[in-house]
Amino acid sequence: MTLSIQTGVNYEYVDQATGKFTLLQGGTRSGKTYSVLQWIVVQALTRAVTIDIFRKYGATHTNSLLRDWERILADLQIPHTVNKTERSYKIGQSTITFCGADDPQKLRGAGRDIAYLNEANELTQEDFMQIDFRTTQRVIMDFNPSMMRHWLYDLAKGPKADQVSFYKSTYRDNLFLSPQIIRSIEDLQFTNPAKWKVYGEGEAATAEEI
Numbered sequence: 118m119t120l121s122i123q124t125g126v127n128y129e130y131v132d133q134a135t136g137k138f139t140l141l142q143g144g145t146r147s148g149k150t151y152s153v154l155q156w157i158v159v160q161a162l163t164r165a166v167t168i169d170i171f172r173k174y175g176a177t178h179t180n181s182l183l184r185d186w187e188r189i190l191a192d193l194q195i196p197h198t199v200n201k202t203e204r205s206y207k208i209g210q211s212t213i214t215f216c217g218a219d220d221p222q223k224l225r226g227a228g229r230d231i232a233y234l235n236e237a238n239e240l241t242q243e244d245f246m247q248i249d250f251r252t253t254q255r256v257i258m259d260f261n262p263s264m265m266r267h268w269l270y271d272l273a274k275g276p277k278a279d280q281v282s283f284y285k286s287t288y289r290d291n292l293f294l295s296p297q298i299i300r301s302i303e304d305l306q307f308t309n310p311a312k313w314k315v316y317g318e319g320e321a322a323t324a325e326e327i
Contacts, residue, residue: 120159120193126290127152131257134282140237140273141259141284144319146298148291149259153233154186157213158195160231165210167229171248173239175217178204182235183215218244227251234258242268262321287319 125148131139141149160166170186172178183204190197190206198207204215216223218240228251234240237258245268249256260269273281288294288302305313314322 120162122155122159122193123293124155125152125292127259127284127286128156130282130284130286131156134284136280136282137252137254137256138272138277138281139255139257139284140269140281141257141286142262142269142319143259143286143290144288145261145302145316146288146291146294147286147319148293149286150182150235151185151189153235153257153259154182154189157231157233158189158193158208161208161211161213162195166231166254168211168213168231168233169223169229169248169252170213170215170233170235171218171240171244172215172235173217173244174219175204175215178215178217186215218248224248225251228253231255231257236260237269238263238267242271245272261315262319263315265321285319287317 127141127143127147127149130141131153141153143149157168157170161168170178170182172182186206189195195208199205206213214223218224224244224247230252231254232248232252234245234248234256237245238260245256258269272278273283288299302317305317311322314320
């Protein structure tokens, strides 16, 4: 199946990353989540893989994450079947499941080839460890840098550092934003400098700043 797909910088980051762990740090609307979901679709179409997409709480998959996923499948006209009860999608020979780290059966159950941890800063280090143990190929994590000290930074600097690819993006890297959204983000420079640092510049703020 030939795809005509417009991708952003975060797609390229994920596609070119080396090592088991890919960290995507970025401000709001930098295109991290959408790009990773696009990449997952391409992987599912080109080889047989089992992919689990995690949020801290399974119930939050009903928000923009799942809407973005459905939009990508519709826009690209991807043939698929869905089990709504399990929140599991079948694309070719691949299975993609939306999971919550609050589900012990999924967190400590069967393994997968690829794990995507959306808003990984909400997960605990224990959550990450259990997912890592059961993931054979790639663990992709995106997050807004809402704090300077976090296990994600420890991962990038610790014993696994040679397996980590770390990238940073901001709204400026998302070529598909409307002028209105850009204006709303840039207004933070004047209305809330601490939030501008996190959501606009994609940098971690100190507790004192927040």
